[in-house]
Amino acid sequence: MSKIYKPQPVSGFPEWSPEARLVEQGWLDRIRRIYESYGFTPLETPAIEVLDVLVAKGETDKEIYTLSRLQGEEEESREARLGLHFDLTVPFARYVAQHFNALSFPFKRYQMQKVWRGERPQEGRFREFYQCDIDVIAVDSLPLGYDAEMAEIMVECFAALDIGAVRLHLSNRKILEGYLKALGVKECIAAIRQIDKYDKIGTEGVIAALRESLGLDEQTAQKAIALAQIRSEDAAFAEAVRALGVSDPLLEEGLAELTTIMQRLAHLPAGSVVADLSIARGFDYYTGTVYEAKWLDYPEFGSIGSGGRYDDLAGSYINKRLPGVGISIGVTRIFSKMLAENRLDLSRHCPTDILVILPDEATRARAVETARLLRQRGYNVEIFPQATKLKKQLAYADKKGIPHIWFPPVEANALHEVKTMATGEQKPADPTEWAG
Amino acid sequence: MSKIYKPQPVSGFPEWSPEARLVEQGWLDRIRRIYESYGFTPLETPAIEVLDVLVAKGETDKEIYTLSRLQGEEEESREARLGLHFDLTVPFARYVAQHFNALSFPFKRYQMQKVWRGERPQEGRFREFYQCDIDVIAVDSLPLGYDAEMAEIMVECFAALDIGAVRLHLSNRKILEGYLKALGVKECIAAIRQIDKYDKIGTEGVIAALRESLGLDEQTAQKAIALAQIRSEDAAFAEAVRALGVSDPLLEEGLAELTTIMQRLAHLPAGSVVADLSIARGFDYYTGTVYEAKWLDYPEFGSIGSGGRYDDLAGSYINKRLPGVGISIGVTRIFSKMLAENRLDLSRHCPTDILVILPDEATRARAVETARLLRQRGYNVEIFPQATKLKKQLAYADKKGIPHIWFPPVEANALHEVKTMATGEQKPADPTEWAG
Numbered sequence: 001m002s003k004i005y006k007p008q009p010v011s012g013f014p015e016w017s018p019e020a021r022l023v024e025q026g027w028l029d030r031i032r033r034i035y036e037s038y039g040f041t042p043l044e045t046p047a048i049e050v051l052d053v054l055v056a057k058g059e060t061d062k063e064i065y066t067l068s069r070l071q072g073e074e075e076e077s078r079e080a081r082l083g084l085h086f087d088l089t090v091p092f093a094r095y096v097a098q099h100f101n102a103l104s105f106p107f108k109r110y111q112m113q114k115v116w117r118g119e120r121p122q123e124g125r126f127r128e129f130y131q132c133d134i135d136v137i138a139v140d141s142l143p144l145g146y147d148a149e150m151a152e153i154m155v156e157c158f159a160a161l162d163i164g165a166v167r168l169h170l171s172n173r174k175i176l177e178g179y180l181k182a183l184g185v186k187e188c189i190a191a192i193r194q195i196d197k198y199d200k201i202g203t204e205g206v207i208a209a210l211r212e213s214l215g216l217d218e219q220t221a222q223k224a225i226a227l228a229q230i231r232s233e234d235a236a237f238a239e240a241v242r243a244l245g246v247s248d249p250l251l252e253e254g255l256a257e258l259t260t261i262m263q264r265l266a267h268l269p270a271g272s273v274v275a276d277l278s279i280a281r282g283f284d285y286y287t288g289t290v291y292e293a294k295w296l297d298y299p300e301f302g303s304i305g306s307g308g309r310y311d312d313l314a315g316s317y318i319n320k321r322l323p324g325v326g327i328s329i330g331v332t333r334i335f336s337k338m339l340a341e342n343r344l345d346l347s348r349h350c351p352t353d354i355l356v357i358l359p360d361e362a363t364r365a366r367a368v369e370t371a372r373l374l375r376q377r378g379y380n381v382e383i384f385p386q387a388t389k390l391k392k393q394l395a396y397a398d399k400k401g402i403p404h405i406w407f408p409p410v411e412a413n414a415l416h417e418v419k420t421m422a423t424g425e426q427k428p429a430d431p432t433e434w435a436g
Numbered sequence: 437m438s439k440i441y442k443p444q445p446v447s448g449f450p451e452w453s454p455e456a457r458l459v460e461q462g463w464l465d466r467i468r469r470i471y472e473s474y475g476f477t478p479l480e481t482p483a484i485e486v487l488d489v490l491v492a493k494g495e496t497d498k499e500i501y502t503l504s505r506l507q508g509e510e511e512e513s514r515e516a517r518l519g520l521h522f523d524l525t526v527p528f529a530r531y532v533a534q535h536f537n538a539l540s541f542p543f544k545r546y547q548m549q550k551v552w553r554g555e556r557p558q559e560g561r562f563r564e565f566y567q568c569d570i571d572v573i574a575v576d577s578l579p580l581g582y583d584a585e586m587a588e589i590m591v592e593c594f595a596a597l598d599i600g601a602v603r604l605h606l607s608n609r610k611i612l613e614g615y616l617k618a619l620g621v622k623e624c625i626a627a628i629r630q631i632d633k634y635d636k637i638g639t640e641g642v643i644a645a646l647r648e649s650l651g652l653d654e655q656t657a658q659k660a661i662a663l664a665q666i667r668s669e670d671a672a673f674a675e676a677v678r679a680l681g682v683s684d685p686l687l688e689e690g691l692a693e694l695t696t697i698m699q700r701l702a703h704l705p706a707g708s709v710v711a712d713l714s715i716a717r718g719f720d721y722y723t724g725t726v727y728e729a730k731w732l733d734y735p736e737f738g739s740i741g742s743g744g745r746y747d748d749l750a751g752s753y754i755n756k757r758l759p760g761v762g763i764s765i766g767v768t769r770i771f772s773k774m775l776a777e778n779r780l781d782l783s784r785h786c787p788t789d790i791l792v793i794l795p796d797e798a799t800r801a802r803a804v805e806t807a808r809l810l811r812q813r814g815y816n817v818e819i820f821p822q823a824t825k826l827k828k829q830l831a832y833a834d835k836k837g838i839p840h841i842w843f844p845p846v847e848a849n850a851l852h853e854v855k856t857m858a859t860g861e862q863k864p865a866d867p868t869e870w871a872g
Contacts (some may be wrong), residue, residue: 039788069554118505145821353474382475385581
């Protein structure tokens with residue numbers, strides 16, 4: 001045997017225990033089920049992209065991993081440089097441009113893949129994590145109905161994860177942009193980035209920042225922040241904005257859109273969505289509706305899901321106008337927080353529902369047949385692989401958290417029995433009918 | 437708008453159309469369902485490993501991609517070098533060693549992830565592809581029951597993919613090794629590698645290779661190849677081997693093991709498994725049972741699934757003996773072949789079962805409620821986002837291959853109707869009861 005290389009965890013690349021991974025897989029399945037239930041189709045793009053694609057929009061704030069071949073040769077320099085994707089939006093935009101003629105629009109896709117960012121290793125920053133995205137895109141124009149649907153889906157996903165209350169905050173970039181324009185603010189995007197910090201630095205902080213970095217006067221800064229303070233769980237926000245006495249066509253357009261969306265979300269459980277005009281998603285390319293999901297149990301934790309509407313998905317790659325709207329759920333971040341807070345049920349170590357006992361070699365065929373019948377009926381079933389002491393077989397089930405133990409009969413015409421671990425109850429059962 | 441960067445496909449990194457991807461996702465789901473039905477737990481390891489882990493076994497035949505940060509700094513050289521995993525066995529071995537104390541044995545896991553190999557770009561060689569692996573490992577010893585289970589699972593998976601007949605060939609490395617040892621062949625592994633080519637170069641080719649590269653005499657080479665020609669769909673192979681008049685304890689052990697496994701697989705459909713003593717899996721670390729799945733429609737295509745039993749999974753990383761047995765299904769290779777042969781049903785463009793028509797704005801709330809009811813009952817449902825011409829809404833369903841069209845009533849107490857595209861039939865339906 002060669003020397004032992006003792007492996008160490010690599011910072012930023014999370015890896016779960018089997019118990020935790022089983023829960024994570026369940027989360028991904030639930031999100032996927034919801035995405036599919038709204039008709040989104042499962043797309044997957046390679047983990048790698050040509051580097052020119054990754055940097056086409058000039059995104060230098062995302063740290064990119066590039067690839068080299070370990071046994072690379074000189075000829076390699078003629079090949080295109082490759083990098084790992086840092087999100088799923090850039091690959092999706094590239095995909096749509098490349099396969100444009102083969103797609104039907106509006107095109108609704110989900111993509112649930114890992115992405116990589118070459119961040120410096122530090123606490124709480126992942127270098128590999130899951131993104132669970134949906135987007136719908138169309139050619140030239142996209143109905144507002146999808147903006148409401150996105151909000152509905154995000155609310156449904158968070159409810160399915162069982163992580164406590166989550167509130168989805170909505171706004172529309174046209175409101176803030178139109179309003180600031182009407183106030184005479186020229187560097188609109190820069191102002192939005194400051195207002196986006198409202199949650200973190202408060203009213204005074206934003207006013208100071210607007211005055212210092214943008215040279216706004218006190219009154220204009222006050223007016224800007226007054227808008228950001230407006231919230232309502234229904235369409236009432238629009239009146240509050242109009243009461244500020246600022247008028248602008250873009251502002252009106254944004255108010256009308258957000259009003260329609262809030263009205264269409266009126267059927268959702270109370271408190272699940274709120275119009276919140278402080279939401280700006282400052283660093284993103286959104287042009288209409290914006291979403292930000294906040295976790296009520298951990299207000300300091302920041303956004304756990306976000307998204308918005310954009311004017312043009314793939315303008316860097318194709319000469320078509322492709323407006324869209326999309327959301328992204330940051331599963332790995334949420335999951336690792338729930339894990340750290342001991343809020344996950346880690347009692348199951350495997351998906352096995354039933355352990356079939358192997359009492360002796362002569363009963364093996366019957367045990368195998370029993371397992372097959374139960375599997376056909378949708379149960380996950382293991383057979384203990386060796387005719388060994390019952391105690392050892394039961395200890396295995398116990399250690400793995402398997403909820404039911406099946407005893408196939410040793411005599412040909414005797415009854416099967418099944419024991420439910422949670423209650424300790426053991427009774428006769430028929431493998432073609434039992435429901436547990 | 438900045439300049440347009442027209443993206444090109446990157447050789448070796450496959451990417452499917454939405455229709456094909458939907459089928460691929462279905463394949464992965466079916467394989468996963470089967471793996472879980474036998475109690476394998478979903479494990480996932482990061483795409484990256486420390487380079488020392490990847491090369492710990494001295495595997496230089498696999499081309500490894502290494503990573504660098506695009507905006508990397510000098511400090512970086514102090515961090516461990518990272519590479520993308522080239523298979524799922526090395527990461528699994530590392531995982532087991534690293535988390536040994538937290539695991540329960542026998543440990544059964546499945547892992548379905550993409551792997552990367554920095555091959556030179558050429559036809560039919562993938563640089564990114566799915567591997568779908570299961571392994572069961574134990575400490576010190578592992579019952580033979582699992583070897584039979586692996587074969588059963590592989591047969592079930594291929595049947596579920598609907599790719600035509602697949603035959604699983606089984607052997608046991610102890611048979612070939614014991615036999616060659618008894619014949620006085622010293623370079624056993626080298627001889628096995630030659631015999632492994634039996635399928636490709638035939639009897640004469642292997643005899644010539646054994647004589648030339650290993651210096652075996654004609655009679656020994658003939659004897660070696662006589663073993664490799666033995667096949668049987670039951671346990672009859674053992675008698676054929678004994679008739680060759682070669683005796684050795686390791687050979688006998690191998691014969692006994694393979695006999696037991698073939699007997700335990702007697703319940704499988706005729707022709708699905710065959711004991712085939714030419715199977716050697718020459719380049720792998722197997723020490724007992726070996727598996728190789730062959731596609732009857734494409735005999736030249738090579739193995740589409742393989743695996744075997746090994747003495748020690750993680751010897752490079754931990755000072756424990758961890759014997760195991762595992763299989764791997766090469767989904768991407770099989771899928772791309774089926775796609776190239778036009779053998780996939782690509783009629784569905786999305787998972788949507790039902791398109792709910794939006795006749796006018798006033799009916800939107802009823803359409804939304806109808807969609808919600810149908811989704812709760814497990815259907816995948818889209819609502820057409822805009823109250824536009826019926827013809828346009830129907831054209832959308834047609835283009836996307838959506839099988840059912842739902843007409844919510846425009847009048848409050850009127851009946852819903854549903855139209856099935858395949859038959860053209862349209863009839864009244866209740867969203868709380870309809871089954872399609």
